[in-house]
Amino acid sequence: MSFLPFHTHLPEPQPVAIGDFGAGGAIPEEVVERQEPIILKGFVSHWPMVDAARNGARAFHDYLSAFDQGAIVPIAAGSPALGGRLFYNKAFNGLNAEQGSARLGEVLARIAAAAEADESPLIYLASAEIDQVLPGLHASNFVPFGEHNPRASVWIGSRTRIAAHNDLPRNLACVASGRRRFTLFPPSQTPNLYVGPFEVTPAGRPISLVDFAAPDLQRYPQFKDAMATALYADLGPGDALFIPSMWWHHVEAEAGFNLLLNYWWRPAPLHLGTPQDVLNHAMMTLRGLPEGEREIWRDLFDHYVWAGDAGQGDHVPDHARGLLAPVDEKIAERTRAYLVSRLER
Numbered sequence: 001m002s003f004l005p006f007h008t009h010l011p012e013p014q015p016v017a018i019g020d021f022g023a024g025g026a027i028p029e030e031v032v033e034r035q036e037p038i039i040l041k042g043f044v045s046h047w048p049m050v051d052a053a054r055n056g057a058r059a060f061h062d063y064l065s066a067f068d069q070g071a072i073v074p075i076a077a078g079s080p081a082l083g084g085r086l087f088y089n090k091a092f093n094g095l096n097a098e099q100g101s102a103r104l105g106e107v108l109a110r111i112a113a114a115a116e117a118d119e120s121p122l123i124y125l126a127s128a129e130i131d132q133v134l135p136g137l138h139a140s141n142f143v144p145f146g147e148h149n150p151r152a153s154v155w156i157g158s159r160t161r162i163a164a165h166n167d168l169p170r171n172l173a174c175v176a177s178g179r180r181r182f183t184l185f186p187p188s189q190t191p192n193l194y195v196g197p198f199e200v201t202p203a204g205r206p207i208s209l210v211d212f213a214a215p216d217l218q219r220y221p222q223f224k225d226a227m228a229t230a231l232y233a234d235l236g237p238g239d240a241l242f243i244p245s246m247w248w249h250h251v252e253a254e255a256g257f258n259l260l261l262n263y264w265w266r267p268a269p270l271h272l273g274t275p276q277d278v279l280n281h282a283m284m285t286l287r288g289l290p291e292g293e294r295e296i297w298r299d300l301f302d303h304y305v306w307a308g309d310a311g312q313g314d315h316v317p318d319h320a321r322g323l324l325a326p327v328d329e330k331i332a333e334r335t336r337a338y339l340v341s342r343l344e345r
Contacts, residue, residue: 165205
């Protein structure tokens with residue numbers, strides 16, 4: 001199996017920029033502040049598990065098994081007929097694959113056993129915190145992040161295709177085993193990617209409904225406009241990819257035994273919550289208003305939100321500003337309690 005070919009009747013994606021930062025260093029600040037993706041070629045090639053992966057699926061299985069302490073992990077599994085694609089079922093009320101849990105050792109053994117098959121089953125462990133499922137592995141396979149405080153997760157599986165989605169945090173995706181192709185789109189392409197339901201999703205984030213292996217341009221005609229902006233990154237063991245906040249990315253794992261370790265982090269403090277909650281509530285409360293009223297609220301958002309902390313409360317005594325002041329943890333806690341009380345009415 002190899003990566004899906006790009007379709008000749010669609011614009012061809014352009015390659016992601018490649019940066020040469022060497023191996024073994026901290027994440028460069030110039031990368032952290034980027035607004036576009038960049039490949040860090042060979043950035044984690046010094047990791048012991050990358051060396052183990054180069055010796056084949058069985059050697060990689062044995063290396064990971066040394067850190068296995070019997071964790072129970074959530075997995076998705078399906079037949080070879082799925083072609084590795086994780087998606088909705090026909091009713092759009094769940095996954096097209098079976099979901100359950102198993103001991104990590106069993107999952108690793110099943111992936112290693114199927115790694116050499118031409119048509120391997122879909123086996124996928126998504127976004128498990130590395131210190132919980134493979135304690136000790138991260139001690140010798142990590143990227144220093146300085147003042148940043150990322151969450152480190154592992155993604156382990158057979159050959160898979162993950163629908164285009166976006167994530168709020170910034171993301172450094174590090175390939176330890178296998179090969180991955182990322183096809184990426186800027187956040188502005190949301191209207192052209194035909195995003196599915198918000199409430200029921202395969203993995204917590206809304207996804208594009210377009211099948212990248214066979215895009216239906218009659219049903220999704222604007223997808224060709226998205227492809228005109230697309231970038232692609234082909235990664236092998238030891239490579240890393242920086243994905244800025246909210247960039248759409250479709251992920252294809254080509255090898256029989258794939259492991260990606262990723263880091264998610266946000267510059268905003270946790271007490272500010274997530275903008276996704278704001279969007280969900282705004283869609284419920286504002287979208288159905290008459291046009292004139294929507295315009296009033298657009299002006300209010302411009303003044304109180306998009307302008308940033310631009311002194312909207314300077315005319316109010318300091319002790320009484322509340323949300324008109326820059327939001328600290330105490331203001332956030334008080335505001336959250338107020339919102340909960342309002343939503344419960």
